[in-house]
Structure formats: structure tokens, C-alpha cells
Amino acid sequence: MSDIAKKQAEWQPKIIAFLCNWCSYAGADLAGVSRYQYPPSLRIVRVPCSGRVSANMILDALRSGADGVLVSGCHPGDCHYISGNYYARRRFAVLKRFLEFVGIEPDRVNFSWISASEGEQFAEVATEVTERVKKLGPARHLVKEF
Amino acid sequence: MTTANERITQELRQRARQLLESGQVAAFVGYTSGSMPMVMQPFVARTPEETDRLEWNSFCVLNLANYLPALLKSLEPPRRPGDPPPEGPLPKVGVVATGCWSRNMVVQIQENQVQRERLVIIGISSRGMVDRKKVLGLVGHADVTSVKEDDNSLLVKGPGLEQEINRWDVIRDNCACCVHPDPVIFDHMIGDLKGERKLGERFKQVEEIENMSVQARWEWFTSEIDSCIRCYACRNACPLCYCPTCFVDDSRPQWVGKSIEPVDTAIFHIIRAYHCAGRCTDCGSCESACPMGIRMRILTKKLQKDVLELYGTEAGMSLDTPLPLSTYKLDDPQDFVLTESLKGEKK
Numbered sequence: 044m045s046d047i048a049k050k051q052a053e054w055q056p057k058i059i060a061f062l063c064n065w066c067s068y069a070g071a072d073l074a075g076v077s078r079y080q081y082p083p084s085l086r087i088v089r090v091p092c093s094g095r096v097s098a099n100m101i102l103d104a105l106r107s108g109a110d111g112v113l114v115s116g117c118h119p120g121d122c123h124y125i126s127g128n129y130y131a132r133r134r135f136a137v138l139k140r141f142l143e144f145v146g147i148e149p150d151r152v153n154f155s156w157i158s159a160s161e162g163e164q165f166a167e168v169a170t171e172v173t174e175r176v177k178k179l180g181p182a183r184h185l186v187k188e189f
Numbered sequence: 190m191t192t193a194n195e196r197i198t199q200e201l202r203q204r205a206r207q208l209l210e211s212g213q214v215a216a217f218v219g220y221t222s223g224s225m226p227m228v229m230q231p232f233v234a235r236t237p238e239e240t241d242r243l244e245w246n247s248f249c250v251l252n253l254a255n256y257l258p259a260l261l262k263s264l265e266p267p268r269r270p271g272d273p274p275p276e277g278p279l280p281k282v283g284v285v286a287t288g289c290w291s292r293n294m295v296v297q298i299q300e301n302q303v304q305r306e307r308l309v310i311i312g313i314s315s316r317g318m319v320d321r322k323k324v325l326g327l328v329g330h331a332d333v334t335s336v337k338e339d340d341n342s343l344l345v346k347g348p349g350l351e352q353e354i355n356r357w358d359v360i361r362d363n364c365a366c367c368v369h370p371d372p373v374i375f376d377h378m379i380g381d382l383k384g385e386r387k388l389g390e391r392f393k394q395v396e397e398i399e400n401m402s403v404q405a406r407w408e409w410f411t412s413e414i415d416s417c418i419r420c421y422a423c424r425n426a427c428p429l430c431y432c433p434t435c436f437v438d439d440s441r442p443q444w445v446g447k448s449i450e451p452v453d454t455a456i457f458h459i460i461r462a463y464h465c466a467g468r469c470t471d472c473g474s475c476e477s478a479c480p481m482g483i484r485m486r487i488l489t490k491k492l493q494k495d496v497l498e499l500y501g502t503e504a505g506m507s508l509d510t511p512l513p514l515s516t517y518k519l520d521d522p523q524d525f526v527l528t529e530s531l532k533g534e535k536k
């Protein structure tokens with residue numbers, strides 16, 4: 044393996060994960076307790092509901108140097124606040140397309156539904172998102188140098 | 190012979206005068222001409238005499254809905270936060286509305302910024318407004334001292350300049366792709382309703398960009414906003430931007446830096462446009478207000494296109510349809526959700 048390829052393989056992206064307290068955060072916990080392996084690239088921010096996550100927050104993560112973002116909430120129908128994730132689903136669908144429109148790579152910003160019992164799925168998603176972001180390389184477009 | 194706009198002006202003055210004289214409204218919002226050709230000035234008439242200053246032409250580019258929330262508030266008796274609302278009907282405001290402006294009023298009513306019963310809306314089916322920057326481009330940015338309008342042409346004059354321009358060549362981009370010229374709510378109409386326009390290439394400007402590669406899109410976006418001076422005229426001209434504290438002014442957290450550093454300018458434009466998702470009527474006020482000629486309207490047009498594609502609704506078409514992003518359906522599309530698309534792959 045060449046030096047560059049090695050470096051690339053070793054590079055761990057920084058991914059900000061906004062996880063809903065009631066499902067995905069507990070799912071992440073379960074993944075840990077059950078000792079499922081996943082890359083150490085996620086920085087978790089616990090939020091009360093996926094509906095709490097605004098476009099401002101996602102962009103703030105990117106601006107602060109995140110290579111990727113994951114927002115994860117309860118499955119539709121399971122939101123602790125009944126409908127938070129239904130509203131969030133519309134907002135994120137539109138936001139994701141919009142960010143792609145202005146030239147942000149589709150795989151940088153990701154969304155998922157993971158319940159409290161889905162530890163394995165959490166590990167899978169964490170691995171998948173990390174792989175996708177790794178392929179893209181470090182984020183540059185919206186990163187502010189302080 | 191009088192032109193269509195002259196006839197509208199006459200009728201507008203009459204209607205506004207009558208509304209003010211009879212005491213039905215306390216103020217009437219329209220346009221008057223300013224000191225520069227091709228720049229019209231929003232104008233609030235408060236006495237019957239002042240209505241003689243009202244004017245209507247192809248340069249009424251700023252959305253008058255923008256002035257309603259503050260104007261209505263200013264007409265209420267003063268009260269402290271927590272005081273009970275005043276009793277009895279509050280003073281009303283008369284306002285001119287084209288298709289898009291009326292749709293912005295619908296949005297404002299739905300968002301509780303404006304009360305329908307306090308508005309008397311004079312509807313005008315729009316023929317489209319002229320882009321002053323396009324006119325200046327056609328005359329080589331020469332000094333223009335007067336512009337005389339006919340129904341289909343403009344006579345532009347200045348020192349050593351006399352040029353006739355076809356009005357339809359210099360129509361604003363948003364007006365050229367507008368399909369709803371008729372007001373959706375009004376109390377009186379001036380002229381007739383025109384009906385929906387059929388337009389094959391309504392989203393052409395957006396599609397051209399969608400078809401580019403990711404990298405090319407980023408380059409387009411950054412070069413488009415490159416000259417932005419962050420004056421926020423685009424935000425101030427927009428009837429959706431009534432937030433007491435805009436995100437650009439927040440300091441904890443500070444979502445966006447205040448300088449014209451490219452990253453901050455990009456974030457400003459992304460968030461400003463996104464805040465208008467599902468609410469923007471493509472009135473073009475933002476773009477017309479920009480001193481730098483930035484075409485930031487394409488961003489909100491993209492959002493309008495996606496919302497229509499995904500949820501089948503457009504902002505402000507009727508008071509009874511909730512705004513697309515403040516409602517949901519159980520089976521809204523979710524193929525963008527990673528866990529859903531992975532499920533699909535596994536199957």
C-alpha cells in the first residue's frame with residue numbers, strides 16, 4: 044500500500060450525530076452495551092427529538108469542521124412526542140436535496156430511523172455513514188477556519 | 190390613448206380615496222414614483238388627498254405584503270406585553286395585491302402575522318414587472334433620466350440616449366416563469382382575472398443547475414454569491430422574514446459570521462433560502478432589492494420545485510391548505526433516509 048493510500052485508510056472522519064434521546068441515543072447505548080463494533084468517528088449530540096434538529100444546527104456542525112452529519116430519530120409512528128419525526132422528515136427531505144443543489148456531496152448529510160432496541164442497526168448505520176464520508180474525504184466547502 | 194397601467198393607476202386612486210374617505214381603512218399601501226427612473230417607492234397614503242400620489246407601472250417590484258405586519262401593529266392602541274387585546278374591531282389597511290403578493294398575504298395570515306379581516310385587498314392580475322438591471326444592461330449602463338412606458342415597450346432616454354425596448358425582453362426572471370398571475374384573495378379587482386398561465390419550462394433555471402455535477406454546482410453557487418456584501422436587503426425585502434431576531438443576528442450560538450468571508454456568505458444564503466422553504470411565492474422581491482445583482486431567487490425556486498414534487502403543494506394558494514412544512518402525511522416519501530434505502534438494497 045502506498046503512503047497516501049495508507050493515510051487515507053487510517054483517516055477517521057469527524058461525524059456529528061444528532062441522536063434522539065428516546066430511540067437512537069438508546070440504540071447507540073445498546074450497541075455499546077452489546078459490544079457491537081463500529082468506527083470511532085461519531086461525536087454524539089443528544090437531542091430531545093429529531094424534530095428538534097434544525098437546518099441551522101446541521102450547518103453549524105459542517106461550519107465547525109464536521110466531515111459528515113447524521114441525524115437519527117425514532118421510526119415514524121414511534122416518536123415520543125407523537126409527530127416530531129413526521130415534521131422532521133419533511134424538513135430533512137427538502138434540506139437534503141437543497142444542500143445537494145448548492146454542491147454539498149449527498150453522502151455528507153445523512154438521516155436514519157433507529158429504535159432503542161436496534162443496537163446492531165446503529166452499529167451498521169455508523170459504519171455505513173463512516174465509509175461513505177471516508178470515500179468523500181475531509182469536508183472543505185462549508186468549513187470555517189477560525 | 191391611455192395604457193393599461195395608466196388605467197389601473199386611475200382606478201387605484203379612486204378606490205383608495207373612497208376607502209379612506211369612508212373611513213373603511215386607516216391607511217392604504219401602494220406605490221409612488223421616487224426620484225430615480227425605474228425605481229418605485231412603496232407608499233402609505235393616510236388621507237384621501239394623498240391617494241393622488243399613488244401610481245402603478247412595471248417597476249413595482251417590492252412585495253407590499255412585507256409592510257403589512259408592522260403597519261397593522263402601528264395602528265393598534267399601544268399596550269404592554271401581557272395586556273389584554275384591545276376590544277372592538279381594529280383599524281384596517283387597504284393594500285394592492287398581485288398574484289404573488291396575495292399569496293404572501295395568505296402565508297402571513299396562516300402564520301398569524303396578519304388578520305384577514307383587517308385587510309382590504311385591491312387585486313390586480315399581474316402582467317409581470319420589469320427588471321431594471323436588465324434595462325440598464327441593454328442600454329450599456331448609460332445614464333437613464335426618464336423611461337416612458339407603453340403597453341408593450343419602454344422608451345428609455347438619457348444624455349445622448351434614446352432607445353425603445355421591448356418590455357417582454359426585460360421582464361423579471363420570476364415573472365417570466367410565473368403561472369399564477371391572479372390574486373388568490375381580494376376584496377375588489379381592478380381589471381379581470383386572467384387565469385392560470387400554462388408554462389412548459391417553469392423550473393428551467395433550476396433544472397439547468399440540477400443537471401450539473403456536484404462540483405460544478407458548488408462552483409456555480411459560490412460564484413453567484415461571490416459579490417454579496419451581506420447588506421441583507423434581500424432578507425429585508427421578503428415578506429416571510431419577520432423574525433424579531435434573525436439568525437444572522439444571533440450571537441449565542443452564532444450561526445454565521447458577520448464578515449464577508451465566503452463560508453459565512455454561503456451559510457447565510459443557504460439558511461436564508463431554506464427558511465423560506467414551503468413559504469416562498471417566488472415574488473422576486475429579494476432579487477430585485479439586491480444591489481449586487483445576485484440571483485439568489487434560484488435557491489428559493491429550487492425549494493419551491495422540490496416541495497411541489499414531494500408534497501404536491503405550493504405556498505399560499507389557499508387559506509385552507511396548510512403550509513407544506515408545517516404539516517405531514519403518514520406516507521410522506523422517505524427514500525432519502527439511510528435506514529430505508531439500506532432496507533431496499535438488502536431486499
Ligand code: SF4
Pocket residue numbers: 424429430431432434435436437460461464465
Ligand atoms: S432569514 Fe430566517 S431568521 Fe432571518 S428573518 Fe428570514 S426567516 Fe427569520
Ligand code: SF4
Pocket residue numbers: 252293426427428429465468469470471472473474475476486489
Ligand atoms: S424569498 Fe424572495 S421570492 Fe421568496 S417570498 Fe421572499 S422575497 Fe419573495
Ligand code: SF4
Pocket residue numbers: 416417418419420421422423424478479480481482483485
Ligand atoms: S441583497 Fe444581495 S448583496 Fe445584500 S445580502 Fe442579499 S444577496 Fe447579498
Ligand code: FES
Pocket residue numbers: 063064065066091092093094116117121122123124125126127128
Ligand atoms: S422523540 Fe424520537 S424522533 Fe421524536
